[in-house]
Amino acid sequence: SAINFLERLCLTWMFFFMMCVAERTYKQRFLFAKLFSHITSARKARKYEIPHFRLKKVENIKIWLSLRSYLKRRGPQRSVDVVVSSIFLLALSIAFICCAQVLKGHKTFLNAAYNWEFLIWEAALLLFLLRLASLGSETNKKYSNISILLTEQINLYLKMEKKPNKKEQLSIVNNVLKLSTKLLKELDTPFRLYGLTMNPLIYNITRVVILSAVSGVISDLLGFNIRV
Numbered sequence: 001s002a003i004n005f006l007e008r009l010c011l012t013w014m015f016f017f018m019m020c021v022a023e024r025t026y027k028q029r030f031l032f033a034k035l036f037s038h039i040t041s042a043r044k045a046r047k048y049e050i051p052h053f054r055l056k057k058v059e060n061i062k063i064w065l066s067l068r069s070y071l072k073r074r075g076p077q078r079s080v081d082v083v084v085s086s087i088f089l090l091a092l093s094i095a096f097i098c099c100a101q102v103l104k105g106h107k108t109f110l111n112a113a114y115n116w117e118f119l120i121w122e123a124a125l126l127l128f129l130l131r132l133a134s135l136g137s138e139t140n141k142k143y144s145n146i147s148i149l150l151t152e153q154i155n156l157y158l159k160m161e162k163k164p165n166k167k168e169q170l171s172i173v174n175n176v177l178k179l180s181t182k183l184l185k186e187l188d189t190p191f192r193l194y195g196l197t198m199n200p201l202i203y204n205i206t207r208v209v210i211l212s213a214v215s216g217v218i219s220d221l222l223g224f225n226i227r228v
Contacts, residue, residue: 019128022083025075026135032071033142040064040148055152056159061176065183072143084132091125094118149181 038044045052156174160167
């Protein structure tokens with residue numbers, strides 16, 4: 001029993017250590033995205049002591065897009081995605097096991113010690129996933145903030161009225177800004193769960209397995225069939 005307890009304790013520590021590393025990576029991504037969204041604002045750039053430039057030249061737009069691409073790829077990507085996917089699949093498996101145990105006998109579900117352990121694990125994993133989902137969602141909002149480009153377009157239109165002699169040059173910059181806006185909209189990943197990248201296979205498994213299990217549990221507890 002002592003050896004079994006130590007093994008489970010070590011495995012639990014290793015698993016939660018990997019989750020903490022993933023959360024730290026998500027925090028770093030959010031910090032980079034937050035600072036990136038401030039570089040076109042003179043007041044915020046001065047406040048956070050970061051470089052500042054306006055998107056009034058084609059070269060500046062090119063630098064802005066290159067910096068955005070570099071920051072999004074900075075840091076570990078595949079390893080963190082593997083950890084997050086493993087957490088999600090583990091939470092999905094525990095939820096399915098709990099639903100199966102409830103369907104087997106909901107009156108005796110809490111009598112078993114391992115069911116309490118499953119519930120504790122599920123609660124911890126869900127809280128952690130919600131934390132990662134919140135950080136991922138905020139990071140995506142910072143990088144997909146189209147209002148920055150729209151603000152620069154308005155500034156260009158105002159500058160065209162003040163400097164008609166540079167209208168042709170400013171029109172080229174304005175067209176590049178419009179193309180950049182369309183590009184950022186096209187780059188959004190279609191499978192997202194509050195900022196977490198979702199594989200289509202994982203999404204379909206989640207929809208079929210979890211909804212079916214929840215439907216069975218609700219039907220068993222209420223006494224009549226419910227199709228979710």
